Amino acid sequence: MKEKELRRSLSVFPIGTVMKLTDLTARQIRYYEEQDLIHPKRNDGNRRMYSLNDIDVLLEIKDYLAEGINMAGIKHIYDMKEVAKQKKQADLKKPVTDEDVRRIFHDELLQAGRLTNEDQSSTTLFHTHRPL
DNA sequence: TTTCTAACA
DNA sequence: TGTTAGGA
Structure with a gap:
């Protein structure tokens, strides 16, 4: 089951998609990156690209914050x-x-x-x- | 249009 | 965290 993890690690979502999926603001998403909680990659245009794993972490962070x-x-x-x-x-x-x-x-x-x-x-x- | 960095009436 | 300026 290594192929699956590999796919979940592929950075393919731009921040706008992540915002909709997590209900977090771009500010928050970038801030959590500063805190080294997630490590989105950058595309050629210096745009952040997030993976499913990054999104999972963001969702977890929301839970912790809620707690x-x-x-x-x-x-x-x-x-x-x-x-x-x-x-x-x-x-x-x-x-x-x-x-x-x-x-x-x-x-x-x-x-x-x-x-x-x-x-x-x-x-x-x-x-x-x-x-x- | 979307995202980026930097900065703060 | 929000918001905005100025650029790509």
Whole structure:
């Protein structure tokens, strides 16, 4: 099932189509790109071209935002997903006991509560969770 | 017409 | 995030 993933990765939609499909503004879509949440390619005219995968991520972001998670939180969720994949590949050769495993679980707990909404000013950073 | 970058009464 | 200017 590799052919399918390959197709989902093809960047073929211009931003206008993505706007209609996600109900996001061009401003938001470009902003999420700045935050490295998506990486649309550019065509010869410097126009952004999005893939089905990019659209899926955009839709996920909408859900997270609706759940009250801020940009910082969403970013963590995605670079956690990366770490999780690195771990998965590493586990194919190495045993399952890495520091990464703990870090992942740790971050997971933090996000469950801490970065839901309010600003990073103070309170919620302390009372929600304790280090693992 | 559509999208791009940069910037802010 | 919205919106707009000025260009491609």
